[in-house]
Amino acid sequence: xxxxxxxxxxxxxxxxxxxxxxxxxxxxxxxxxxxxxxxxxxxxxxxxxxxxxxxxxxxxxxxxxxxxxxxxxxxxxxxxxxxxxxxxxxxxxxxxxxxxxxxxxxxxxxxxxxxxxxxxxxxxxxxxxxxxxxxxxxxxxxxxxxxxxxxxxxxxxxxxxxxxxxxxxxxxxxxxxxxxxxxxxxxxxxxxxxxxxxxxxxxxxxxxxxxxxxxx
Numbered sequence: 035x036x037x038x039x040x041x042x043x044x045x046x047x048x049x050x051x052x053x054x055x056x057x058x059x060x061x062x063x064x065x066x067x068x069x070x071x072x073x074x075x076x077x078x079x080x081x082x083x084x085x086x087x088x089x090x091x092x093x094x095x096x097x098x099x100x101x102x103x104x105x106x107x108x109x110x111x112x113x114x115x116x117x118x119x120x121x122x123x124x125x126x127x128x129x130x131x132x133x134x135x136x137x138x139x140x141x142x143x144x145x146x147x148x149x150x151x152x153x154x155x156x157x158x159x160x161x162x163x164x165x166x167x168x169x170x171x172x173x174x175x176x177x178x179x180x181x182x183x184x185x186x187x188x189x190x191x192x193x194x195x196x197x198x199x200x201x202x203x204x205x206x207x208x209x210x211x212x213x214x215x216x217x218x219x220x221x222x223x224x225x226x227x228x229x230x231x232x233x234x235x236x237x238x239x240x241x242x243x244x245x246x247x248x249x250x
Contacts, residue, residue: 048149111138111179115148116155120177123159127175132166132193138179140186144248150223157220158190158242165240168195185229186248194240 075098082091109121116138124134144151159175166173175192224231229246 048153109136109138111136111140113140113142113144113151115151116140116179119152119156119159123156123163127159127163127166130163130167131173132163133172133174134177135174136177136179138177140179140181141249144186145250146186146223146227146246146248150227154220154223154244155188157217158188158244161217162190162192162240162242165192165194169193169238170195171238181248182245184247184249185245188242188244190242192240194235194238197237198235198240 075094079091079094082088082094109117109124111117111120120136120138124136127134146154162175166175171193173193175190178187178189180187221231224244224246227246227248229244231242231244233243234241
């Protein structure tokens with residue numbers, strides 16, 4: 035029964051990651067479209083201004099500004115898959131009044147697959163958001179990602195409640211049922227690629243790190 039439940043969770047996470055990736059690819063395509071049409075927009079504005087249609091030109095600019103603000107809210111790390119999952123999770127965190135800061139620069143082509151990267155980072159962020167819900171005072175998530183030679187390095191610190199104790203080599207949680215499956219899946223991906231991860235819990239904060247080979 036637990037295996038069946040776990041497989042359903044894996045299927046759900048995989049589909050969710052695919053959807054995030056498709057959404058971001060759509061946004062990138064839309065942004066390329068705006069770049070392609072930029073000359074046409076300038077010609078339209080020039081014609082409106084030359085004929086004295088100032089109000090119409092201003093309305094046109096305002097419309098363009100609104101649309102560009104919509105497509106430019108995407109986080110840009112250099113890796114489309116990472117952009118997808120980070121943008122989705124940051125939106126979720128901000129909806130819960132959690133302040134998020136990200137410093138990330140990652141190549142688009144990695145040996146770890148797009149889905150693996152999305153699931154790996156997504157599960158760690160899910161845990162960070164969960165921990166922030168129990169925190170008193172400021173709620174925050176701070177993420178750093180970069181390449182260290184051929185290795186992809188991830189570091190995250192987030193606000194949390196009281197220091198958590200380890201049970202069976204794992205930190206305890208207030209969540210029940212499926213909690214822990216996500217982390218085990220993330221750790222399994224790292225193990226498959228010869229990487230490692232570590233966590234540390236203190237009063238008010240929780241840190242997560244991983245290092246994994248990511249380029250040939």
